[in-house]
Amino acid sequence: MLAILLEGDPAESGGRIDRSTGECRPAFTDELGPGPEAEEDDDPERWLYVPALGSRAGYRDMELFIEEVEDAALADRLRIAIGGRGAFRRFKDVLAGDKRAWSRYHRFGDERQRGRARAWLAEEGYCPRASPSS
Structure with missing residues (x-):
């Protein structure tokens, strides 16, 4: 959250x-x-x-993910999709056609988001820790 x-x-x-x-x-x-x-x-x-910092980091996640896509045709479609307004929706629409890439992107993006959240907490002077049930 x-x-x-x-x-x-x-x-x-x-x-x-x-x-x-x-x-x-x-x-x-x-x-x-x-x-x-x-x-x-x-x-x-x-x-x-x-604070709400905007979507720049999420956009960068898409760019970095595209660099890791091995399927050249899919990578090209994704590069085209992220151009201009509506980039996030088009990117996800392209990924929706490839279940494996969709799953990989969500793992990749989720981990990067968690990392940014942990970094922000550290900048604020907090050290995240695992819950006792972990």
């Missing part, structure tokens, strides 16, 4: 993390109005603001 908040549209997204539980809340949930926890929600010591 943190990765999703970080890669959202800077004009519309972002959110915060509950420092005590690690729960991530998108900014739009704050706009729904005060609930029963309103006093706790205003505690600046409890919450860490998460």
Whole structure:
């Protein structure tokens, strides 16, 4: 969830993390109005603001993935797909035709997103750790 908040549209997204539980809340949930926890929600010591940094890193993931695609025809179609507005949708549409490439891209992209989220937490002074059940 943190990765999703970080890669959202800077004009519309972002959110915060509950420092005590690690729960991530998108900014739009704050706009729904005060609930029963309103006093706790205003505690600046409890919450860490998460900025929305945009999709540039996600776009770079697509470029890097294309470099690893061994099928030259698929790589060419993917390069064409990422040109201009709507690049993410076209890229995914091309990948949808190849189940193996689709699966590989999702593993690749998910790992890169988690890495960026871990790096952001480290920059903020936090060290992610595995949950006790891991």
